[in-house]
Amino acid sequence: MKDVKGKTAFITGGASGMGLGMARAFAAAGMKIMIADIEAGPAQAAVDELKAKGYDAACLQVDVTNLEAMHAAAKKTIGHFGKVHVLCNNAGVGCGGRSETAKMRNWQWVVDVNLWGVVHGLQAFVPLIQAHGEGGHIVSTSSMAGMITIAGTGPYNATKYAVVGIMETMMVEQKGTNLGISVLCPGLVATNLGTSARNRQDAYGGAAKANPNDLMVNALSDGLDPDIVGKQVLEAVQDNQPYIFTNPEVGHVFESRAKAIMSGFAWAAKCKALLDVKQPSTLPGM
Numbered sequence: 001m002k003d004v005k006g007k008t009a010f011i012t013g014g015a016s017g018m019g020l021g022m023a024r025a026f027a028a029a030g031m032k033i034m035i036a037d038i039e040a041g042p043a044q045a046a047v048d049e050l051k052a053k054g055y056d057a058a059c060l061q062v063d064v065t066n067l068e069a070m071h072a073a074a075k076k077t078i079g080h081f082g083k084v085h086v087l088c089n090n091a092g093v094g095c096g097g098r099s100e101t102a103k104m105r106n107w108q109w110v111v112d113v114n115l116w117g118v119v120h121g122l123q124a125f126v127p128l129i130q131a132h133g134e135g136g137h138i139v140s141t142s143s144m145a146g147m148i149t150i151a152g153t154g155p156y157n158a159t160k161y162a163v164v165g166i167m168e169t170m171m172v173e174q175k176g177t178n179l180g181i182s183v184l185c186p187g188l189v190a191t192n193l194g195t196s197a198r199n200r201q202d203a204y205g206g207a208a209k210a211n212p213n214d215l216m217v218n219a220l221s222d223g224l225d226p227d228i229v230g231k232q233v234l235e236a237v238q239d240n241q242p243y244i245f246t247n248p249e250v251g252h253v254f255e256s257r258a259k260a261i262m263s264g265f266a267w268a269a270k271c272k273a274l275l276d277v278k279q280p281s282t283l284p285g286m
């Protein structure tokens with residue numbers, strides 16, 4: 001979507017970190033901004049900051065785990081701005097732990113926010129964007145943890161791989177249409193992700209303070225400025241760029257994963273159980 005001026009963006013998790021970076025970059029490019037976040041105070045502070053610069057912005061308190069609330073937010077956004085063109089499914093929570101030992105409540109929390117939150121955003125907004133016919137763009141925030149394995153964060157990685165899968169499927173489905181599709185896969189970014197449990201809903205065990213010695217909290221503080229990621233996302237929307245990476249220098253780690261996967265195909269070609277088995281040479285939809 002080359003021409004973003006005057007268009008409207010709905011950004012989940014827009015009160016902090018990369019979502020706020022996107023709001024700032026989009027607003028500076030002349031877009032209207034609806035910030036949707038579970039934290040009402042920071043969302044309002046973000047709107048006040050944007051309005052003080054003369055930009056058009058509003059906010060809604062929304063929990064992305066709630067589909068009905070997302071439909072209601074879509075309705076309110078249309079009521080306020082008339083149309084939505086860009087959806088950023090960005091709200092997410094960080095949560096450490098191995099798949100086999102992480103508390104089940106944390107598993108459910110991270111899946112409900114990071115995976116179902118994205119699905120709810122798509123369900124509530126994609127039909128509305130398609131209905132006005134002016135075109136649009138969807139950006140969902142995954143992570144490098146959706147491209148390569150990071151040990152010790154099994155549930156988080158699972159949600160981020162799932163987001164890559166959803167967005168890659170949409171890239172195929174929307175090819176040639178006026179709906180651009182991107183997946184954002186950042187490396188370390190200096191945001192408040194390390195204190196995600198500040199927002200943990202009661203259903204998942206309630207809010208908790210981060211451990212100041214937590215590896216994630218400390219690692220993130222050395223990360224990239226989230227405003228730079230916001231500018232990158234704007235550029236990606238304008239360029240219709242499907243994959244948005246923040247760390248071009250770590251591409252070789254993905255190459256190692258691709259090589260390991262290819263060795264699985266090489267093994268299958270020699271596997272005794274498959275010898276002399278006849279199969280179709282393509283899969284459905286390929």
Ligand SMILES: NC(=O)c1ccc[n+]([C@@H]2O[C@H](COP(=O)([O-])OP(=O)(O)OC[C@H]3O[C@@H](n4cnc5c(N)ncnc54)[C@H](O)[C@@H]3O)[C@@H](O)[C@H]2O)c1
Pocket residue numbers: 012013014015016017018019036037038039062063064065090091092093094113114141142143144145185186187188189190191192193194196199220223226
């Ligand atoms: N910071 C990093 O290094 C990094 C790296 C890769 C991916 N990510 C991803 O980036 C996205 C943005 O996170 P961030 O790093 O900017 O962290 P952040 O904590 O600064 O921002 C996340 C925002 O999401 C909001 N949020 C949390 N739960 C919500 C819910 N249920 N409903 C609505 N809003 C909710 C928070 O209030 C917050 O404003 C997340 O999806 C995260 O997984 C972050």
